[in-house]
Amino acid sequence: MNWKDKLEYSLSSLSAQTKSNKNILIILSIVIVVFNITFSLSMSVRDSSRTEITENQNLRYIEVMSTGENISSSILDEIRKMDGVSTAFYNKTLSCAIEFSDQGYQAFAVPVDKKDVLALTGKSVLLEENQIILNQKYLDEGLEVGSTIILSYNSKLSEDYGTRENKEMQIVGFYEQPVVNSWIDDVALISQSLSDIIQSELYGVSISEINSENISEDRIIVIVEEIKDTNTIAKAIESNYQGLMTSFALKSSEGLPFFAQAIIIVGGIIVIALIIMSIIVISSTVTNSLKNRFHEIGIIKAIGYQEKDVYQLLLIEITMIAIISIILSLVISFVTLQILNFILYKQNIALNFLKITFIQMLLSTILIFLAMYVSTIKIIGEFSKLDIVEVLRHE
Amino acid sequence: MSIKLNNINKYVVFNNEKIEILKDINLEIQYGEITAIIGNSGSGKTTLLNLMSLIDSASSGEYYIDDINVSTWNTTERSKFRSDYSSIIFQQYNLIPRMTSYDNVKIPLLINKNVIKSDRKSIIMDSLQRLSMEHRKSHKPNTLSGGEQQRVAIARALVNNPKIVFADEPTGNVDRNNEQIILSVFKELAKEGRAVIIVTHSDYVMDYANRVYKLINGEIEVVK
Numbered sequence: 001m002n003w004k005d006k007l008e009y010s011l012s013s014l015s016a017q018t019k020s021n022k023n024i025l026i027i028l029s030i031v032i033v034v035f036n037i038t039f040s041l042s043m044s045v046r047d048s049s050r051t052e053i054t055e056n057q058n059l060r061y062i063e064v065m066s067t068g069e070n071i072s073s074s075i076l077d078e079i080r081k082m083d084g085v086s087t088a089f090y091n092k093t094l095s096c097a098i099e100f101s102d103q104g105y106q107a108f109a110v111p112v113d114k115k116d117v118l119a120l121t122g123k124s125v126l127l128e129e130n131q132i133i134l135n136q137k138y139l140d141e142g143l144e145v146g147s148t149i150i151l152s153y154n155s156k157l158s159e160d161y162g163t164r165e166n167k168e169m170q171i172v173g174f175y176e177q178p179v180v181n182s183w184i185d186d187v188a189l190i191s192q193s194l195s196d197i198i199q200s201e202l203y204g205v206s207i208s209e210i211n212s213e214n215i216s217e218d219r220i221i222v223i224v225e226e227i228k229d230t231n232t233i234a235k236a237i238e239s240n241y242q243g244l245m246t247s248f249a250l251k252s253s254e255g256l257p258f259f260a261q262a263i264i265i266v267g268g269i270i271v272i273a274l275i276i277m278s279i280i281v282i283s284s285t286v287t288n289s290l291k292n293r294f295h296e297i298g299i300i301k302a303i304g305y306q307e308k309d310v311y312q313l314l315l316i317e318i319t320m321i322a323i324i325s326i327i328l329s330l331v332i333s334f335v336t337l338q339i340l341n342f343i344l345y346k347q348n349i350a351l352n353f354l355k356i357t358f359i360q361m362l363l364s365t366i367l368i369f370l371a372m373y374v375s376t377i378k379i380i381g382e383f384s385k386l387d388i389v390e391v392l393r394h395e
Numbered sequence: 396m397s398i399k400l401n402n403i404n405k406y407v408v409f410n411n412e413k414i415e416i417l418k419d420i421n422l423e424i425q426y427g428e429i430t431a432i433i434g435n436s437g438s439g440k441t442t443l444l445n446l447m448s449l450i451d452s453a454s455s456g457e458y459y460i461d462d463i464n465v466s467t468w469n470t471t472e473r474s475k476f477r478s479d480y481s482s483i484i485f486q487q488y489n490l491i492p493r494m495t496s497y498d499n500v501k502i503p504l505l506i507n508k509n510v511i512k513s514d515r516k517s518i519i520m521d522s523l524q525r526l527s528m529e530h531r532k533s534h535k536p537n538t539l540s541g542g543e544q545q546r547v548a549i550a551r552a553l554v555n556n557p558k559i560v561f562a563d564e565p566t567g568n569v570d571r572n573n574e575q576i577i578l579s580v581f582k583e584l585a586k587e588g589r590a591v592i593i594v595t596h597s598d599y600v601m602d603y604a605n606r607v608y609k610l611i612n613g614e615i616e617v618v619k
Contacts, residue, residue: 005505016493299489302450303503303551304478306471389451392485 001309010316013293017317020289025325027281028371031274032329032364033336038267039363040337040354045259047352059249061178062222062234063091068243070216075241079222082236084229086119091182091219094198098134098188099150099166100143107135107186109151111195119223120189121175127191130167135186136174147171151188156204165201167194179249180221275371283375290314290383297383298391311384318380322372326365330356333364396461398424398447398559398590403456405442405613416442418613420456424606426558429581429591431601433618434610440594441563443610447592448483448561449473460559478506482552486564488544490536496523496547497532503555510555522550526580542573549577553584560584562593566600578603 014021064071064079071090080088093108114126121133132151134143143149148170155165169190177187200207222237224230234246290297297310337354344351403420406413416439424430434440445451446458449465450473458466465476477483482503490499500519504510510518523529526546536544545565552560560581566574574597581591582603593600601607607619 001506009505012493012498295489296491299491300502301474302448302477302483302485302489303506304474304476305506306474309506389445392450392489 001305001312006313006316010313010320013313013317014320017289020285021321021324023285024282024321024372025328027278028322028325028368029329029332031271031278031371032325032368033333034267034274035271035364035367036330036333036356036360037336037340037354038263038271039360040356041340041351042261042263042267043357044352044354045263049259056227058176058179060086060224060227060230061180062224062230062237062246062248063180063182064088064220064222064237064244064246066218066243067245070218071220071244072216076220079220079237082233084225084233086223086225087115088220088222089113089116090217091180091221092195092217093182093187094153094190094195094202096188096198097152098138098186099152100141100147103141104152105186107188108183109153109188109190109195109198111192112189113192116223117189120178121173123173125172127172127189127194129191129193129197130169131172131191132169133173133175133189134171135177135188137177137186138171139174143171143174145171145173151190153198153202155201158204178223181247181249182219271367275367278371279375282371283379286318286376287379290379293383294386294391297386298388301386301388302392307384311380314376314380314384318372318376322368325368325372329368330361330364333360396426397459398422398592399459400447401457401459403443403446403453403458405439405446405451406454416613417446417453417610420615422608422615424590424592426590427585427588428605429585429593429603431604431607431619432592432594432610433596433601433607438610439613440610443615444483444561444563444592444594448481448559449476450483478503478555479509480557481559481561482555482557484545484549484552484560484562484565486567488536488541488548488568490544490548490551492536495533495535496528496539496550499536499547500551500554503551507555518554519550522554523547525553526550527576540573542569542576545569545573545577549580553580557589559590559592562591564595565593566595566597571599574599 076088076090079085089110089112091110093110096107096109098105098107109132112120112127114124117127117133118124125131125133127133132149134149148168151167151169153165153167154162156162175189177183196207196210200210203210222233224233230248234248237244238246301307301310334356337356341354344354400420400422403417403422404415405417406415408414420443432440432443442451446453449468453466456466457464460476460480465472468476490496491502494502497519500522501515504515504518520529520532523532526549528543528546528550531539531543531547536547539547545568549565552562562581565581566577569577578600581593585591585605593604595601601619604619606617609616609618
């Protein structure tokens with residue numbers, strides 16, 4: 001018996017078993033639609049959290065604050081050497097203004113070394129006294145690398161009197177300013193030597209006096225290598241150093257990946273329960289359907305069909321139902337997800353677009369074949385071995 | 396070349412009790428003849444036909460077809476015998492309800508490797524024509540009379556050109572006109588050199604038969 005004949009025979013059987021086939025199609029479609037909704041929703045939450053959190057390079061920053069004494073340079077060095085820490089530097093924000101083309105902007109300048117610049121900009125640059133790295137928003141103002149600006153800051157002349165100092169600076173780069181809670185305004189990156197000059201002029205002391213003082217600040221910025229380590233490193237700093245507390249933007253969003261996981265777990269349990277239920281329902285539906293075909297199986301075996309012929313014919317029927325179920329359930333899943341997308345959009349819920357991926361289609365196909373074959377293989381095996389005499393006796 | 400049964404016994408065990416259905420059956424059937432097996436209900440006629448058509452197997456004894464001991468054959472060999480060498484006709488027609496007459500007759504051809512696909516249609520139509528059923532080829536069984544259904548069932552039995560035709564009460568549910576058509580076909584088949592073995596109650600069938608055997612309580616007697 002060739003495959004074309006087998007297909008033809010099975011198709012004619014399928015068309016005669018519409019009621020039982022309809023039940024199987026309904027149950028399988030429900031399972032796959034629930035599976036696809038769960039899968040798409042969890043992937044959407046995961047992708048959203050990935051875009052907003054786990055792959056957001058702006059969240060690699062921890063601001064460490066002292067609740068008591070200033071943070072000493074030795075503690076800063078220790079933190080710099082911690083596993084997973086890219087660099088750490090004092091959050092020494094010096095008030096200044098950035099002026100160019102008759103425009104002026106209030107800003108802060110923070111002194112950084114070569115390692116800090118690398119961690120912040122991805123470029124290894126040792127800033128000189130007259131060099132500056134600006135927030136990348138200044139690109140929109142027409143500034144570019146090589147342009148010059150005026151850095152303006154306060155200089156103390158006496159106890160009650162001061163003046164404004166202007167320093168011409170060359171722009172050597174732009175950077176994406178990280179989400180650090182205390183960096184509300186623009187923060188420009190400058191060299192340590194320029195920072196010393198600004199400080200000495202601000203306080204009216206010499207640079208050697210600035211340098212001779214035991215350097216310390218009450219805040220440092222820690223840049224971690226991997227976003228996923230942010231939480232761990234922040235906790236380690238808090239537990240290793242009494243009196244230090246941390247603040248980082250990831251803190252408020254760290255529950256999102258857990259939410260995605262929760263959807264996967266709950267959805268997974270529902271899908272598994274539905275699969276088990278569908279196996280039971282399909283198994284009983286196929287058994288009843290085949291019982292109605294006892295006679296037919298007996299006839300074709302009496303005519304000379306072998307057990308393997310009968311088995312293959314029934315297997316083809318099961319496979320055909322599975323294929324129809326795959327197409328139907330994927331179409332229903334697609335339509336359902338479009339409706340959900342529309343609802344989410346209308347409700348202003350910021351999730352990534354719910355879609356059916358190739359992996360989902362593959363998993364849906366595997367699930368349907370699995371459910372169909374697990375629930376029917378044994379039954380069709382038993383029916384193909386039916387004793388002809390027994391069947392014909394029950395005419 | 397003949398069909399021989401040597402000391403065939405068949406029993407079943409029911410409620411730990413051994414019930415003998417056929418006892419020491421010795422029988423030789425020739426090709427080119429109609430052989431009728433008669434007997435009361437429960438005498439073992441259908442069981443004997445099932446054994447000879449290799450649908451069932453004997454509890455003991457030997458069964459030879461053309462000097463080949465087929466009693467030792469496995470299920471695959473038995474299936475091949477039923478599809479390629481013999482055919483069986485039932486009293487209840489046993490057509491598949493969802494299929495047309497044409498499709499019912501086609502069923503045996505689907506497993507016949509000796510018939511090429513392009514020849515199928517003419518073979519099916521020849522077989523239906525032989526039983527004068529070609530005009531009903533598109534009809535499903537529920538739109539045919541009992542006699543017509545049996546004629547389609549016989550067309551199906553003949554489509555693979557069997558050497559042996561087994562028939563279990565083939566005219567039991569048909570009117571006299573259809574009975575005559577069916578028996579004349581059986582007579583032709585015997586003339587063509589085939590063995591036609593019929594289990595029957597009908598005196599009319601017995602008149603057509605070359606040999607008649609009677610089963611009484613599982614034992615066989617020669618009547619004609």
